[in-house]
Amino acid sequence: MSNEIEKAYELAREQYAKHGIDTDHVLEQLAKIKVSVHCWQGDDVRGFLFQDQDLSGGISVTGSHPGAARNPGELRQDLEQAFSMIPGKHKVNLHAIYADTDEGPDLDEILPHHYEPWVAWAKQQGLGLDFNPTCFSHEKSGDGFTLSHPDDGIRQFWIDHCKASRRIGAYFGEELGQTCVTNIWIPDGYKDTPVDRMSPRKRLMESLDEVFAEPIDPAFNLDAVESKLFGLGSEAYVVGSHEFYMGYGMKNQKLICLDAGHFHPTETLSGKLSSLALFTSGLLLHVSRPMRWDSDHVVVMDDELLEIARELVRHQLLGSTHIGLDFFDASINRVAAWVIGTRSTIKALLRAMLEPIDVLKQAELAGDFTTRLALTEEFKSYPFGAVWDYYCLKTGVPVREAWLEQAKDYERNVLLQRGAQVSPAVE
Template sequence: MTIRENYAYAKAAYEKWGISVDEVLEKLKMIPISIHCWQGDDIGGFEVNRNELSGGIDVTGNYPGKASTPEELRSDLEKALSLIPGKHRVNLHSIYAETAGEAVERDQLEPKHFEQWVSWAKENGLGLDFNPTLFAHPKADDGLTLAHPDREIREFWIRHCIASRRIAEYFGKELGTPALTNIWIPDGYKDIPSDRLTPRQRLKESLDKIFAVAIDEAYNLDAIESKLFGIGSEAYVVGSHEFYLGYALKNNKLCLLDTGHFHPTEAVSNKISSMLLYSDKLALHVSRPVRWDSDHVVILDDELREIAHEIVRNDALDKVMIGLDFFDASINRVAAWVIGTRNMLKALLYALLTPAKQLKALQEEGNFTERLALMEEFKTYPFGAVWDYYCETMGVPTREAWLDDIKTYEKAVLSLRS
């Protein structure tokens, strides 16, 4: 059977449950995924004085073809985007500034250092998101930044975060879609602290100063990201989930949930509905932890599907900003983007093709037998046929055919890089 014949069969199966597959695909087209630029160069960035990774961040592997210039990174992103259906966003860190060979300190960064990114985004119809980079810097060597006991160091990072918000505002104005500025800090201690409160007081004061600078929310949305532990901060992280959740709710900021930043037995999918009761919006960094926050490429596993279900069944597609955050240098970096982003979209499609209203009604009626039976049966409904049709109609390769494009690109482009 052809892709269109398979689609017709699948469409009929879903429409028996009142699911309009055509409407589902139109809805899927409108969901942007924020694709992280740092997968393409192992979080290297383009600072004139580059520093080793720190803050518990590590990238393993040495697959050939890593991007080493802005042009190479944008070329790789274009190749990945050409193999992913839909229109999406690109997420930048401040270390991806282009300063024409001039050493510019992070607290002195300006919109002009990202003009080429904005021009490229306009050409490709993309939105941009942003992150201040509070790691891989001499002023972060001891694992403390916004919570540092040294006021001068704190003030440096405060200025950097304010500069980052202004850059994101510039993105929003130029591209007509607000940028998400997400603040993550590595601050914490390797061993048991004797005082947990004081660093958190300093972090709160630093955030208050950062957000005291007015930035138009029509162009920039502020998010703060928690973590359970990190390499070098195993015993205590200043910016815990409880800290940031409380701060976000009190100060009307977005709380960003990274799927690798919690205890191994915690499910981020289970947090989404609770947070939506109290927050108009929330943000996600979707990753895949393997035993620790190791940021593996996203696969179509149970948790990814459940995250998508929670977003879709709660009618929150316009409330949850979905971004990706993984870095794997052991495989083709462009392929990693394609695999992870396509899987995020597959999970959303899978959720959109589930009879959520009927399943909710069965739960309310106490009909748990039928609820369980249907949830299990829909796991083998022909959603793959709908995905293939979607890819074909969106002009990207179906099934594993995209790998041929990656192999050609690797041979013609990546393999020639030193």
């Protein structure tokens, strides 16, 4: 089969070369892109600090597919299996509740050593780590407010948690030699229309100022802030709106995180990139599939994913944009969900990199919109699949759907063997 793949690649390389596209160079550039794969797909956003705590903050996971990870060892084992079917070397995105420790710290007490096993594993696997404070599913977030809480004591708890999270992010970056992105998202908001929209936002601004007051080397940690339009329990008003965080991020030189599901259903994330990129030092993306608003379906290579990839490639934004995934589906094999979503994201980037961008831009500038439309359409059927198959072959991961049988084997031999009881950690 490898000979067939290589022959198909040679033919594809010749076709693309006629338009000045060097597929070998494209694959070299593709291999440099790191996708931050979210750990919370593997256990339905439960984490390991407060496993008996119900999900809150507008977060809901549906489905009961067997085999969810029950401890850090199992989660790392599942991630290893997923990465064995994904080309390239990437990152893992951790939430604070995924600490690997028997000490049982509260969120304002977390320290770097509570995550040492994750760092040791990442070093062994050649992966980077990103981080997030967990401002939900906690008794102090039960009324729907955290960093904008009117109670000074509760608000300080969440400030301290976010401060601790930044230090952990810096620890990840220093230990692994890959900059950690620490992203802050909070669920704060009202179910019904508030009288005072400004005071919570003023409290949030002041809280963030205190969180970010400690200088941290950007070589180790970069801060990001994430907006949302709507949430379960915050249907009428969200404190951390897009406008709030866009202003705060620009003013304070923080990465602005754009989640594909955190906007109006008729808005697209792709359409925002070229504007924000002019005024920010960088962006963080949470690539998701909002079938119905923020529904967090597994990412597939749909039109919007392709447009996101094209915007990043056409405007040379890959160097300043951090690409992360954010979905959770418990109705299917969780490992397969990681593989489908990550491979789809990388494939979309590859397709975007295999377009004659300079030719298209020149045609557009010259007002030759016929050529622009014709070439854009014709390149949709160019043999990018042959280039993708070759990339998978050369990086030692399964080609095409061959990965699915590996995932099914893993499900039979590992996931279905997990009972209801908590098992010892798997290292």
